[in-house]
Amino acid sequence: DVKVTQSSRYLVKRTGEKVFLECVQDMDHENMFWYRQDPGLGLRLIYFSYDVKMKEKGDIPEGYSVSREKKERFSLILESASTNQTSMYLCASSYPPGHTDTQYFGPGTRLTVL
């Protein structure tokens, strides 16, 4: 079974704090993704990565950065958290092109920025 884990289920931070969200997958997947999910807006792609040290911007990268130093780990960084970054953050992984692009999601991190 594919397993994608996220470092925290719930997180509360203060405005201006630097926040790290970590994601680990155990299936040797090439691709990893970070989304945020808000009511009525669905899943919005923040960043994704095709390989170690590679990253590409998604639809809403502003205010976020990412790091992929190892194949199994993809980190999302909020350099200076703001209240509008309060959201559910979901990490996913998938096989490389040529496969079905099916994504496997982690349990999510509910981040609240006060």
Next chain:
Amino acid sequence: SQKIEQNSEALNIQEGKTATLTCNYTNYSPAYLQWYRQDPGRGPVFLLLIRENEKEKRKERLKVTFDTTLKQSLFHITASQPADSATYLCAGTAGGGNKLTFGTGTQLKVEL
């Protein structure tokens, strides 16, 4: 831009009936469509995938169709049960790429 649209209104049905959810796509031609289930506070879980050259796919009580003329996929759950209550997401990809375009999901409630 490419879009996947799902009915944002919740679908309420009685136990034992067939639930049918709709997914429409615009401004592109996905090579395949995928359906995911999401429970409250959890990440989506993959259910089924259908390719553009497949008209229909089944898995147990689930059935998915892909109509390239109507630009639509239908997702059916037969003999629905309260445990089927969840939000169902449709996602599409043009294939060969790595990104999925997700719809906002339709909430299904199966009542006793």
